[in-house]
Each structure stands twice: as structure tokens, then as C-alpha cells.
Amino acid sequence: MNTDSVYDELGVSPVVNATGTKTRIGGSRIRPDALEAMNRAAEEFVRLSDLQARASERIAEVTGAEAGYVTSGAASALTLGAAACIAGDDLGRMARLPATDTPAEIVVPRTHRTGYDHALRASGATIVDVGMNDRYLGTGSHNTEPWEIADAITEHTVAVAYMAKEYTEPPLSTVTAIAHEHEVPVIVDAAAELPPTSNFERFVNEGADLVAFSGGKAIRGPQTTGILAGRRDLIRSVAAQHLDMHAAADVYTPPSDLVDVDRLGGVPRQGIGRLMKVGKEELVGLLVALDRFIEEDHGALREEWHKRSKRLADALDRVPGVSTEISAAEEVAVAPEVVVTVAPDVAVTDATTVVGDLRQENPRVFVGADSLPEAFTVNPMCLDEEETTYVLERLRAHLGGNGN
Known part of the structure; x- marks a missing residue:
């Protein structure tokens, strides 16, 4: 060899x-077309917010979500998604993360806990476990009952997190129904759940508010990329906490579909996402790889x-x-x-x-x-x-x- x-x-x-x-x-081998596009992207400059806005449109088309964002891996997508659920459009809360002025709890079924939920805690959130491991005892009961999720949601809950695997329960549609009844968003970790391409829409259709996918696995984009798809208001919060925000207020004109300046009421400080930046080359490579993946x-x-x-x-x-x-x-x-x-x-x-x-x-x-x-x-x-x-x-x- x-x-x-x-x-x-x-x-x-x-x-x-x-x-x-x-x-x-x-990870995987980057697609040749994506690698070529990355080389071409390296030769010129672009406003990253414009590129992220185009990426948002494309991710929305593919997933059926309202908006999307390219992150530095699926774990980064989880951190930024959690940060969006905590801070929303509040510039002060954004600036203080990962410190929070009030408890910021994310409810997670116990059997969904993995080493990757450190990405959720990195935002400043606290994980609240629910459920048991009863199925493994052979009693016939479920690991997590729906009422346990509902019971754990309080005024301090900012999200419910869900690990998408064939063995996880309760069903996602059940979890999203409970969370939405309490006006709480659901973040789905679907990093490795491609193919099939139908999974792009599956989790959104089942009610997920944010879904994280890896860009460097089956999509075969740059290993350092991820995709976050979901509600427009949450993606806007992600953008506000991720993009380079050293900008003069008088000339601060990011794409309105990506950042709602009027709603924010000012220019954000460098947010928690600054240490997770994505380069123009990775953004372009991911978008090309995504198109090739869909065609495959x-x-x-x-x-x-x-x-x-x-x-x-x-x-x-x-x-x-x-x-x-x-x-x-x-x-x-x-x-x-x-x-x-x-x-x-x-x-x-x-x-x-x-x-x-x-x-x-x-x-x-x-x-x-x-x-x-x-x-x-x-x-x-x-x-x-x-x-x-x-x-x-x-x-x-x-x-x-x-x-x-």
C-alpha cells in the first residue's frame, strides 16, 4: 500500500x-469540488456576514427550517444554539456569557447524555437530568417518561436537548410537543445522522427549533464545519454572538435577514462565538460539499x-x-x-x-x-x-x- x-x-x-x-x-475526505472551491475562495476577500447570509438561505432550502448558519463543527453549533436560547436578543446577556444573571437550565433525558453535552454547558447552561436507565434492567419501563420532561421544565429552563439516535426516547415529536407547550425550544444533536438526506428535514418536521449537523462527516465538507438549522430568531442570535462585531455603529449594516439591528438596539460586543470562527474558505467548501451531497x-x-x-x-x-x-x-x-x-x-x-x-x-x-x-x-x-x-x-x- x-x-x-x-x-x-x-x-x-x-x-x-x-x-x-x-x-x-x-473525519472524512473533503470532496474534490469543495477543495477546489476552498482554494478559489482563498484568493479573494468577502464580507463574512454576506457569505453566512447566503449559507443561511441554502441551509433553509435544504432543511425546511426558517434559517441556518455555518459553524466550526457540530459541537460549536450546540454551544451557539444554547447561547441563543439563553440570550435571545439581549445584548447584555450576550456580553456576559458564559456567566448568566439568572439560572439557565437545559433539560436532557439521562440516556441522551454524552461527552458532547459539554458543548451545551460551555454556553453557561446547566444540565438538568431526567429519567432513569430502567430499560436496561429488563422491567419493560421506558428510560424517560414524557411527564418527567414536563416536570423538569421551570421558569429557569431555556431549552430541552435531544440526542438523535435510533435508540433514544421518547420520540422527538413527543418531546417537542411538551417543550412547546411550555414555550421552550428544543435543540437536536444530529451530528452524525446523515445520510439519508431526508434527515435534513425530518427533525425540523418533528418540531425541532435548532438542529446541529456535522459538515465534515458524510457531507464531506471541511472537517472543521458544522450546520445549525432552525428558527430565524435563534439563528439571528447565533449570528450576533458569532460574527466579528468590532464595528462602528454608524456604518454597521449586516444583512438584515441574518442580523436584526433594530431589534438588537445596538452593536453587539464580541460574543461567546468569537473563539469558534469559520473562515471564508470553510464556508465556501461546506456550501459546495452540501450541494454535492444532496445530488449524490x-x-x-x-x-x-x-x-x-x-x-x-x-x-x-x-x-x-x-x-x-x-x-x-x-x-x-x-x-x-x-x-x-x-x-x-x-x-x-x-x-x-x-x-x-x-x-x-x-x-x-x-x-x-x-x-x-x-x-x-x-x-x-x-x-x-x-x-x-x-x-x-x-x-x-x-x-x-x-x-x-
């Missing part, structure tokens, strides 16, 4: 990515991924002590993964050793470690045919198999 890359020149081992669009190994034949892609997964599974099944299963594509799943289970009493090694040893090679090979110690996963989403062959060769070498 050819490893003649810029990373070799820098003395850094490149990675063969068999685990999917993980940030820690670079995702059925053909899924078929290609399944074929690649089946090739891997069929070959690994012939290795003593190894069994495989191809995960079913659930409603909001992306690519079918191969779950590789290793029986250490039969195989020549164990799953943990395989995963660890592969990561020490040059090039490093990354497979999914979420199922350790019994199993690991192989995701075909970021592999081409040559890389698939290489991954299979390395797996069989470690597991004791031969051939392809």
Missing part, C-alpha cells in the same frame, strides 16, 4: 480509516458499503475463532458495519490485542473499539477498494488467517 503522503514527509504515521467518520482521525446517489453508496462489508465478513468468517455480523441499517444509521467477534480460547489472539496492535503499525489501521473486549467493528464508509484489501490483509495477519 502506497504511504507516500504529506504525513510521511512530516514524520507522522498516516491512518487507514476502517472505523468511519471519527474526528480523532480526521445514496442508495448506490449504501449498496457499495454493504458489498464491501460483505466481502470483509465472508473472508473473516473463515478464520478459526472469528465470527462476524453485518449490522442492520437502522432508520438513522449511516453505513452497515461488520461486527467482528473474537473467541480468544479458539483464535490465536483477542479483539483488544488486534485493535491495539493495528494502531501501532505504519500506516496505522483504525477499526472500531466500541465493542471491546469481545469484538471490534469495521466500517466501510471511508475505505476505497485498495484500502479494503489492505485492512483485510492486516486483520487476517493478526487473526491467523491467510489470503483474501
